[in-house]
Amino acid sequence: MKEDYLHHLWQHKKFAVTDLKTTTGESIQILNSGQYLQLAGPDFFNSQIIIGQQKWAGNVEIHLNSSDWYVHNHENDSNYDSVILHVVWEHDTPVFRKDNSEIPTLELKNYVALADLNKYQSLLAQKEWIYCENDIASVTDFIFKNWEERLYFERLERKSNEILQLLKESNNDWEAVLFCLLAKNFGLNTNGNLFLKMAKSFPFTVIRKESTSVESLEALFFGQANMLDYDFQDSYVIGLQKEFDYLAHKHKFQKSIFENVEFFKHRPDNFPTIRLAQLAALYHKEQNLFSKVMATASIEQIYDLFKLEISSYWETHYNFDKKSVQKKKKMTNSFIDLIIINTIIPVRFAYEQSINKETSQEIIDLAIAIPPEKNIIVDKFKEIGVHSKNAFQTQALLQLKKEYCEQKKCLQCAIGVHLLKN
Template sequence: MKEDFLHYLWKYKKWNTFDLQTTNGEAISIIQTGQYLQQAGPDFFNAQIVIGNQKWAGNVEIHLKSSDWYVHHHEKDTAYENVILHVVWEHDTEVFRKNNSEIPVLELKNFVDKAVLNNYEQLIVPKSWIFCEKKLKDVDDFLLKNWQERLFFERLERKSKAIYELLAQTNNDWEAVLFCMLSKNFGLNTNGEVFLKIAQSIPFDIIRKESFEVENLEALLLGKAGLLDGDKEDNYFKDLKFRYFYLLHKYQLESKSEGQVQFFKHRPDNFPNIRLSQLAHLYHLHQNLFSKINTILKLEKVYELFQLSTSAYWETHYQFDKESPKKSKRLSKSFVDLLLINTIIPVQFAYAKSLGKEMTEDLVAMQAEVSPEKNTIIEKFESFGLKAANAFETQSLLQLKNEYCAGGRCLDCAIGTALLKNA
């Protein structure tokens, strides 16, 4: 048994109220269980309880055993001086305040119905993947939709933390933040961190100034990626390398690369040089990209904005010095979807929040138009009867698995608590 189960029992009053009494035999009447704030200090604040003939207002602390009070050193913490009731599963020792008065104890195991216990035990028995996998298909659709929306915005809040950190580093320049976020996501999982470092190593004012010559942007990005190191016979390579060192001198930038980009296991269209060329073209075509993106609320407008390719050279090359059959390497719809999920919508959300604006319905509507993501987590949920219809639902399911299921937080989850309530 875990302590969070006792929190659940107390919060939702899942006990038999008849003849409720302390371990000393005093009658207990619960008027208010208190606020479950999940922060430092007692578990429930501002509870109201009648013990015997005395009404008390104060805090409630919950433990598996009474002796946990001393294990956690609460006797030394003044935050616990206002505890009016100690709720435990098993009472094994008395607990006293500093004035030597004994804190009343409610031993819950004597008042919880066996059906509730059985249902909890079934929920937490390890399964092949997650605890509730066999019951997922039975979850009420209305509850699920509401929980998915909460999960979706929790995930956006998490993504916003990185955005606000970048905002602090760039003197509140949202255009620079967008450039960093897009750079990271152009690099995908393998090269994302290196691409982010590249973006951070080039002051965005330089990107602004050089955006009118796409070759200069490409030279900066490829150079910082270490892709212009060494010597080659290729004329385009020589031109980019000349531009790169000229720009380093012009802006007094360091010449070192920002890390080793990876080609291994990438399809050729995802090679880092191809993605960096596309990124250069994006900022060549759109000098005020953040201003444009921030006003977009229609999916087709996003696709229009990201209709771009590489420089002409890369249409016949995947690597320097090695010519290949001509192919226009445009951003695919699926790639733009990833940018929308991981950059555009999070940046829109963070910016609106910074201004105190509400745009939740617009973001949900746009995300719901995007095709569902494909990965092992989403496939697993589908195998247990929870099929995602769009990216709004897949993002919600990823948040559910990573932040709740993986940590066994069933009792913080709307699905888990619903399954317990329906016992």
């Protein structure tokens, strides 16, 4: 038994509400269960209850056992002075207010149907990947689709908080925020944090001033990512070293020394050298990129923004000083899709929220236009009967798994509540 199950029972009145009595025999009539705010203090606020002949308005606190009141030291916390009813599963001790009057207690175990309790215990007893994996495929499309939208925007809200922190750090420069997030996601999971450090290690004004030269941008990115501090033979790379020294002196930023970039387990097209060269080519090709991203109306327009050619050196190299077969190393649509999912949509959402512009449907439409992501979580959901047709759905599933399934918040999940009801 978990306390959140008792919250669920009280919030939705999932127990026999007629003929309720306190542990001392007084009748209870619930007029309003109250607001479940999940904040510090009592569990439910502004409840309205008739106990005996007296109508009360105040807060309700819920515990597994009455004695938990003292275990949690509520007797010393003024936030609990306004509790009008103590709802517990097991009443094992009376609880008193500071004036020594006893707080009325409702012992729920006497009013919950055995069938409902068995449903709950059966759900949490499953030792599977997620608790409901044997039943989730039976959930109706109506329940699932409404919950998907909520999950998707919850995920965007979380990302938006990180973006707003970057905005604060960059003195409200949205172009700088976009650059930082692009750098992070160009680095993928392996080098993302290092690329983000690189992007934050110099003012974005340096990019604005040096964007006319792709070699200058490459020197800046490679140098600040600690990739030029070696003895090289290729004249192109030696030129980048000299250019980096010049830029650091010219713009007076401190050379940063981070951990080394990771090449291991990457396909050559995802090498950090190639991704940084592509990032440099992007900012050489597109000035005012943030404004252009905000103005795009379709996924095809975003693809066009990111279709570019990197400098000729990288057509015959994947790493410094190591020549390879010539190949045009363009960004694939699948890589651009990842950039749209993890950078463009979150930045767009955060910006439009900041100016109170409602574009939820446009964002959903953009996510729906992107093919479903391929990862372990999405594949596992597919195995248990939950299929995804687009990135909108896969992003919702990632939020579901991370924030609900892994946190065991079945009773705050529309799917879990639906299964318990049925």
